[in-house]
Amino acid sequence: MNSQKHWEKIYAEKAPDAVSWYRPHLEKSLSLIEQLAPRTSAAIIDVGGGESTLVDDLLAREYENVTVLDISQASINASRKRLGSASERISWRVADITRVELDASAYDVWHDRAVFHFLTEESDRLAYVRQVARAVRRGGHVIVSTFGPDGPTKCSGLGVIRYDADSLHREFGVQFRLLETSKELHQTPFGTFQQFLYCHCKVE
């Protein structure tokens, strides 16, 4: 099964709050974005945003230039429905982040929670990093969150790569200055815990 079919099936079968990565709010992501992009005109992209409520929280804070991209049409449809008429203030894209053509220097902030760790093929990771380097303006910010060294080895039936700050930063390279890193113990809706790593880099 290709990646898009896999994710469409997951979102067709599971309620938004019945997936392991669900949180009512992505507090850590939101607080980093607010700190790094205090201007509400900042261009922000949530890569693999799925059905997450980060977009709701960004709208509530009056961010005006938010893009949500996901490989799954079903997840984008669900988020649009949840937001109702407010969804018109968001730019939605259904695409594979390793293949889509994003505009150059289009974003001030790139956010990815739990997408990069699914890229187990080196060619996909290279395509992803090329994409970030092109789409985020110089001086812009990249927030990537993956499973940490003690995190799960699989998610939704797919293998993942676990990272510490050094190994994740190595994937991105020196053009990305690592400014901040932290770990989060995420409680799943089933009461289990997963270690996530957050890294914040600035594009030099």
Ligand SMILES: C[S@@+](CC[C@H](N)C(=O)[O-])C[C@H]1O[C@@H](n2cnc3c(N)ncnc32)[C@H](O)[C@@H]1O
């Ligand atoms: C584990 S979920 C995380 C969703 C959301 N970021 C969150 O934290 O709640 C991974 C998401 O990445 C999306 N995804 C997986 N591979 C992708 C790709 N190559 N390009 C774009 N989106 C992708 C999936 O459809 C799914 O919504």
